[in-house]
Ligand code: SIN
């Protein structure tokens with residue numbers, strides 16, 4: 001079962017003690033949630049006003065995202081002035097997130113890559129969705145169009161809800177137990193399909209066998225109603241003003257309710273881990289007795 005490891009860290013830039021650093025990396029790689037209950041992301045008055053007084057700008061999908069490559073902000077109907085406020089806020093969150101990773105997980109600094117940043121103002125509960133995109137069902141993260149070829153997906157969240165509302169998650173069993181449950185039933189990729197998907201631009205780069213099986217696992221878990229109800233799991237409310245980190249490619253999770261959270265995605269090559277044997281790539285390779293990426 002996924003555990004919650006807490007640290008008293010209250011500053012994005014550190015410094016963090018060697019003991020906290022050791023606790024953090026072990027907790028994450030073991031497939032636990034690292035909770036920093038005292039690490040808040042304070043908003044500026046303009047940001048509060050945009051979101052919490054004026055009702056906020058309209059969001060097109062689940063969230064608003066920032067691409068750090070060109071600082072473009074996508075996913076809302078914001079006008080130019082609102083877009084400026086959103087961009088500043090999200091760039092600040094991205095910068096703070098990076099600082100925290102460097103301070104708390106210095107062993108990752110040399111190889112970690114920062115992915116997209118998102119702001120999630122929409123209430124999770126009752127959001128319409130197809131089963132495949134329904135994040136209220138337990139799943140491990142795997143993205144159809146963005147193969148990682150084994151790289152880890154490490155995500156950092158902060159709940160900034162101004163009304164005292166927690167972000168309600170369910171957390172599931174150990175990755176190896178989920179993998180063992182479904183592995184025999186997962187079909188092999190069709191020969192040549194990864195080249196075709198990349199050629200047609202459906203995937204960004206080639207989908208490895210690892211990505212294929214992770215996507216299958218994601219889909220099987222979400223489609224399996226019996227599993228959703230009967231799998232070992234726990235509920236957890238992430239209170240406003242707290243930050244948490246988790247390897248979402250490893251830890252089965254479901255977001256059940258809450259609104260107004262930030263999220264930052266990081267990618268880490270398996271070789272950059274303290275213990276690569278704990279990665280989903282190496283676990284699947286061991287269970288299947290072959291190379292997958
Ligand atoms: C997810 O990764 O499934 C959603 C997490 C969240 O928005 O709280």
Ligand code: FE
Pocket residue numbers: 135139140141248253
């Ligand atoms: Fe997810």
